[in-house]
Amino acid sequence: MEELHPTQTIDERAPAIQVRDLHKSFGDNEVLTGIDFSVDHGQVVCVVGPSGSGKSTLLRCVNRLEEPTSGQIFVEGIDITDPDTELDKVRSRIGMVFQQFNLFPHMTVLRNLTIAQQRAKKRGKAEAETIARENLDKVGLADKIHAFPAHLSGGQQQRVAIARALSMNPDMMLFDEPTSALDPELVGDVLDVMRALAHDGMTMMVVTHEMGFAREVGDKLVFMDGGVIVEEGDPVQVLNDPQHRRTQSFLSKVL
Numbered sequence: 412m413e414e415l416h417p418t419q420t421i422d423e424r425a426p427a428i429q430v431r432d433l434h435k436s437f438g439d440n441e442v443l444t445g446i447d448f449s450v451d452h453g454q455v456v457c458v459v460g461p462s463g464s465g466k467s468t469l470l471r472c473v474n475r476l477e478e479p480t481s482g483q484i485f486v487e488g489i490d491i492t493d494p495d496t497e498l499d500k501v502r503s504r505i506g507m508v509f510q511q512f513n514l515f516p517h518m519t520v521l522r523n524l525t526i527a528q529q530r531a532k533k534r535g536k537a538e539a540e541t542i543a544r545e546n547l548d549k550v551g552l553a554d555k556i557h558a559f560p561a562h563l564s565g566g567q568q569q570r571v572a573i574a575r576a577l578s579m580n581p582d583m584m585l586f587d588e589p590t591s592a593l594d595p596e597l598v599g600d601v602l603d604v605m606r607a608l609a610h611d612g613m614t615m616m617v618v619t620h621e622m623g624f625a626r627e628v629g630d631k632l633v634f635m636d637g638g639v640i641v642e643e644g645d646p647v648q649v650l651n652d653p654q655h656r657r658t659q660s661f662l663s664k665v666l
């Protein structure tokens with residue numbers, strides 16, 4: 412039997428995500444300047460910080476949409492910065508939801524959910540459609556299966572994007588400002604879906620300024636500024652305890 416390289420083996424006891432001394436530069440602009448943190452299985456970690464502080468870059472490094480300049484990132488014990496790691500296998504364990512939904516506009520909702528399953532997971536059409544229907548039901552959009560994205564509200568499109576990510580059976584989900592592009596009245600439905608996922612035990616890393624969500628389901632609140640984590644802790648404590656005044660001062664300006 413082929414021997415596995417140690418860093419290629421999933422370690423169930425390891426944190427879901429562990430980041431060590433992560434640096435990322437674009438040219439001579441160092442955007443992440445030494446990030447250390449971890450996310451345990453089933454935890455919900457919310458990330459806040461000013462525009463340009465590196466929040467999206469951090470998420471994008473975790474699923475290797477960006478290549479770190481230095482440092483290490485372990486996903487379930489696998490070092491994804493190791494050149495020997497098969498990135499596609501690790502990426503398939505991580506679902507990502509973007510601010511702008513990123514649905515294919517020329518495809519129906521159903522096709523948006525089946526295409527990656529068929530291509531990346533090699534599922535047959537019938538199986539992919541069954542899984543798609545289950546996940547659309549979960550986000551309350553079973554009746555929109557044949558609609559095109561342009562005929563849905565922003566909130567509905569984002570719920571389709573969440574259902575699409577779930578259809579790949581991820582172990583964890585990364586959300587990059589999932590409600591920032593939505594009209595205020597549509598935010599609640601998306602947050603309800605995310606709350607339900609959190610209650611089901613999904614491991615989640617969420618860039619968001621929705622502090623009601625962080626308080627209610629977040630296990631950790633991380634404040635980034637200038638490419639580093641400035642403060643972190645239990646959301647209720649970070650939001651109330653004077654010790655975390657830098658996070659509070661930032662939030663008081665943006666909320």
Ligand SMILES: Nc1ncnc2c1ncn2[C@@H]1O[C@H](COP(=O)(O)OP(=O)(O)OP(=O)(O)O)[C@@H](O)[C@H]1O
Nearest residue numbers: 437438440442460461462463464465466467468469
């Ligand atoms: N592909 C890229 N090429 C060059 N610079 C980039 C790239 N991506 C991000 N940056 C720069 O990195 C810095 C951090 O960007 P990032 O998007 O991670 O911040 P952010 O905290 O998520 O901001 P926002 O809240 O506005 O989305 C910014 O100065 C940005 O211009």
